[in-house]
Amino acid sequence: xxxxxxxxxxxxxxxxxxxxxxxxxxxxxxxxxxxxxxxxxxxxxxxxxxxxxxxxxxxxxxxxxxxxxxxxxxxxxxxxxxxxxxxxxxxxxxxxxxxxxxxxxxxxxxxxxxxxxxxxxxxxxxxxxxxxxxxxxxxxxxxxxxxxxxxxxxxxxxxxxxxxxxxxxxxxxxxxxxxxxxxxxxxxxxxxxxxxxxxxxxxxxxxxxxxxxxxxxxxxxxxxxxxxxxxxxxxxxxxxxxxxxxxxxxxxx
Amino acid sequence: xxxxxxxxxxxxxxxxxxxxxxxxxxxxxxxxxxxxxxxxxxxxxxxxxxxxxxxxxxxxxxxxxxxxxxxxxxxxxxxxxxxxxxxxxxxxxxxxxxxxxxxxxxxxxxxxxxxxxxxxxxxxxxxxxxxxxxxxxxxxxxxxxxxxxxxxxxxxxxxxxxxxxxxxxxxxxxxxxxxxxxxxxxxxxxxxxxxxxxxxxxxxxxxxxxxxxxxxxxxxxxxxxxxxxxxxxxxxxxxxxxxxxxxxxxxxxxxxxxxxxxxxxxxxxxxxxxxxxxxxxxxxxxxxxxxxxxxxxxxxxxxxxxxxxxxxxxxxxxxxxxxxxxxxxxxxxxxxxxxxxxxxxxxxxxxxxxxxxxxxxxxxxxxxxxxxxxxxxxxxxxxxxxx
Numbered sequence: 168x169x170x171x172x173x174x175x176x177x178x179x180x181x182x183x184x185x186x187x188x189x190x191x192x193x194x195x196x197x198x199x200x201x202x203x204x205x206x207x208x209x210x211x212x213x214x215x216x217x218x219x220x221x222x223x224x225x226x227x228x229x230x231x232x233x234x235x236x237x238x239x240x241x242x243x244x245x246x247x248x249x250x251x252x253x254x255x256x257x258x259x260x261x262x263x264x265x266x267x268x269x270x271x272x273x274x275x276x277x278x279x280x281x282x283x284x285x286x287x288x289x290x291x292x293x294x295x296x297x298x299x300x301x302x303x304x305x306x307x308x309x310x311x312x313x314x315x316x317x318x319x320x321x322x323x324x325x326x327x328x329x330x331x332x333x334x335x336x337x338x339x340x341x342x343x344x345x346x347x348x349x350x351x352x353x354x355x356x357x358x359x360x361x362x363x364x365x366x367x368x369x370x371x372x373x374x375x376x377x378x379x380x381x382x383x384x385x386x387x388x389x390x391x392x393x394x395x396x397x398x399x400x401x402x403x404x405x406x407x408x409x410x411x412x413x414x415x416x417x418x419x420x
Numbered sequence: 421x422x423x424x425x426x427x428x429x430x431x432x433x434x435x436x437x438x439x440x441x442x443x444x445x446x447x448x449x450x451x452x453x454x455x456x457x458x459x460x461x462x463x464x465x466x467x468x469x470x471x472x473x474x475x476x477x478x479x480x481x482x483x484x485x486x487x488x489x490x491x492x493x494x495x496x497x498x499x500x501x502x503x504x505x506x507x508x509x510x511x512x513x514x515x516x517x518x519x520x521x522x523x524x525x526x527x528x529x530x531x532x533x534x535x536x537x538x539x540x541x542x543x544x545x546x547x548x549x550x551x552x553x554x555x556x557x558x559x560x561x562x563x564x565x566x567x568x569x570x571x572x573x574x575x576x577x578x579x580x581x582x583x584x585x586x587x588x589x590x591x592x593x594x595x596x597x598x599x600x601x602x603x604x605x606x607x608x609x610x611x612x613x614x615x616x617x618x619x620x621x622x623x624x625x626x627x628x629x630x631x632x633x634x635x636x637x638x639x640x641x642x643x644x645x646x647x648x649x650x651x652x653x654x655x656x657x658x659x660x661x662x663x664x665x666x667x668x669x670x671x672x673x674x675x676x677x678x679x680x681x682x683x684x685x686x687x688x689x690x691x692x693x694x695x696x697x698x699x700x701x702x703x704x705x706x707x708x709x710x711x712x713x714x715x716x717x718x719x720x721x722x723x724x725x726x727x728x729x730x731x732x733x734x735x736x737x738x739x740x741x742x743x744x745x746x747x748x749x750x751x752x753x754x755x756x757x758x759x760x761x762x763x764x765x766x767x768x769x770x771x772x773x774x775x776x777x778x779x780x781x782x783x784x785x786x787x788x789x790x791x792x793x794x795x796x797x798x799x800x801x802x803x804x805x806x807x
Binding site: 200233250251253254257258259260263264265266267268269271273276277280281348352353355356360366369370372373378381385386388389392393400 | 766774
């Protein structure tokens with residue numbers, strides 16, 4: 168069962184890579200969707216460059232969101248920032264209700280067209296899930312572990328780096344996964360404001376009534392999102408296992 | 421740790437944040453003046469576009485809000501935040517009317533960076549007050565209702581008639597309400613269908629260990645697919661169906677339009693509803709089930725009278741997630757001709773008209789926020805232990 172899942176993912180990845188590198192060889196498959204002799208393969212920009220730029224935008228925004236959101240969550244779980252905890256939690260809760268597309272649309276009047284509004288929207292929206300899960304991770308640490316760390320004479324900074332963050336890591340990674348997945352979707356729509364992403368193919372298909380474009384764009388984006396999601400789940404599981412080990416060590420040590 | 425935070429009238433460092441934002445609001449452009457709806461704007465500060473008395477009044481109210489943010493308890497904060505938001509709204513409307521009177525009928529006045537920063541600062545203050553006061557669920561529901569009434573009051577009073585977004589609305593009022601209806605129908609209708617499928621599915625999965633993992637995995641994969649990709653890919657099977665089943669085509673179902681959007685939203689909604697039904701049912705404590713069994717309830721009676729009521733808060737949490745998510749995703753439906761507020765967003769993007777983008781984006785945000793607050797209150801009401 169596990170190997171079947173892995174094989175399926177590898178197959179999807181291979182197919183995706185093949186399509187991005189040699190799109191023309193898939194033309195006969197897509198030709199039936201292109202009516203009236205329209206081209207079957209999107210050639211306005213290379214699919215590979217679109218995929219790479221899509222990935223780049225999502226990565227850059229997620230990296231920035233992670234740094235800021237984890238920083239905020241650390242701050243409000245220290246005594247110095249505890250005052251802001253309930254407020255930030257409720258602001259994050261409210262912010263999460265804002266549709267990502269609306270955030271993207273609202274960034275356009277402020278920043279104009281292009282990659283900038285997409286980056287900003289992705290960054291802003293990406294903060295919330297990461298903040299929320301980091302907060303959960305940092306505020307639900309087993310009390311015995313934290314006490315043991317104090318008993319070992321760790322300073323507050325040592326405790327944060329060696330105990331709290333590693334233990335909260337699986338949850339933090341879960342938040343990052345959530346925000347990356349939302350980011351991939353929002354970046355796709357970002358092509359309506361002229362960001363260079365895979366959404367371009369779908370939008371071009373919708374505008375020219377060419378289903379071949381819609382199908383290839385949709386499949387590529389879907390495969391892309393599902394693969395990234397799976398990869399992040401894998402990383403998360405490893406981190407969870409490691410966090411479990413740390414916990415066990417301390418419990419027995 | 422939190423006790424000091426909740427003590428009223430203690431010095432609060434939030435004051436620095438709110439003061440910073442409100443000061444930036446007063447220093448920055450309250451509105452921006454455009455010679456027409458496409459041209460870039462020319463920023464105008466509070467003092468440049470308001471009559472002196474009104475500008476002074478706004479400064480006074482915002483200063484009081486700053487003071488409340490430093491030293492006030494929950495209620496003074498709430499009062500000053502509400503008063504501040506109202507004052508900012510009035511100031512924006514008056515500034516728009518004054519500038520339009522001199523700028524001619526083609527000119528547009530849109531809320532500027534100062535307005536948005538000020539609004540953000542006051543909303544933070546409001547949220548802080550709400551956290552301090554700890555409103556009951558019923559009070560929160562009334563507060564949302566009251567906020568809606570105030571918004572409608574402002575809107576119909578005509579004070580905003582020269583603000584750019586309202587000008588865009590005036591030009592297409594009938595379309596606005598029609599698309600709004602479609603937006604809500606898409607979000608709420610798909611939620612209802614998802615509940616009709618997802619809740620029984622969740623109940624079924626409780627009993628079938630074998631199907632649980634594959635079905636939840638499949639729904640998970642669907643959730644991961646970006647909205648526009650799913651919307652687009654559903655066009656293919658639906659247009660095929662419409663081409664081969666004339667009855668469907670006659671019912672108005674074809675490749676593009678409402679049908680693929682609705683279907684996609686149902687698919688997206690299935691995971692939270694199904695998974696939360698399952699989690700809620702599995703969370704019912706065993707002693708409770710034993711007691712129910714001991715009372716002689718059949719398994720169907722147990723489900724209806726014990727398990728589902730106890731699982732309700734968890735199921736509602738899934739419903740909340742779906743409703744908020746769908747209200748946002750419905751915006752994307754416009755890209756495949758499905759209608760909704762997204763129509764204005766994407767028209768605005770196409771025409772390079774920021775005001776039109778706002779006309780679509782603002783109601784989507786307001787609807788999603790209201791839905792989140794209302795659903796949270798409902799969840800809190802159902803989660804209360806029975807008296």
